Amino acid sequence: MKEKQNNRLKWLTVRVSEAEYAAIQKQFKQTTERKLSAYVRKILLGKPMIKEVRNASLQEIIAVLARMQKDLNGLTNNYNQMIHKLHITDTKTELKAWIERYEKEKQMLFLHIETISSYIGKTSEKWLQ
Numbered sequence: 001m002k003e004k005q006n007n008r009l010k011w012l013t014v015r016v017s018e019a020e021y022a023a024i025q026k027q028f029k030q031t032t033e034r035k036l037s038a039y040v041r042k043i044l045l046g047k048p049m050i051k052e053v054r055n056a057s058l059q060e061i062i063a064v065l066a067r068m069q070k071d072l073n074g075l076t077n078n079y080n081q082m083i084h085k086l087h088i089t090d091t092k093t094e095l096k097a098w099i100e101r102y103e104k105e106k107q108m109l110f111l112h113i114e115t116i117s118s119y120i121g122k123t124s125e126k127w128l129q
Helices: 018-029 036-045 056-088 092-127
Strands: none
Touching: 018 092, 036 056
């Protein structure tokens, strides 16, 4: 049987100063919570939280890989758009322009793949020491 989904429909707005916000952010970063809203909700409801268990090196790796994934997603989006344009191309000049753009995008893609491969290699060397 499916578990009942907990929809949060009520908003709770709290205004804080810059200093208070900085203090909240500092405490938030010392927990395992990923979202500030979940962190604040647990504090307000008095629920237990796990503090300072995050593996800093793993968090750094995840952040870098997330940025790389975003770059790759952008490149794949460009590639899909290029393929769509290829399908609607009907003249030789448009085809020539498409091929030139394709070659540029392909080089960028290979560069990003090489960067990711290099980063994964370096990270695995550090991790396995």
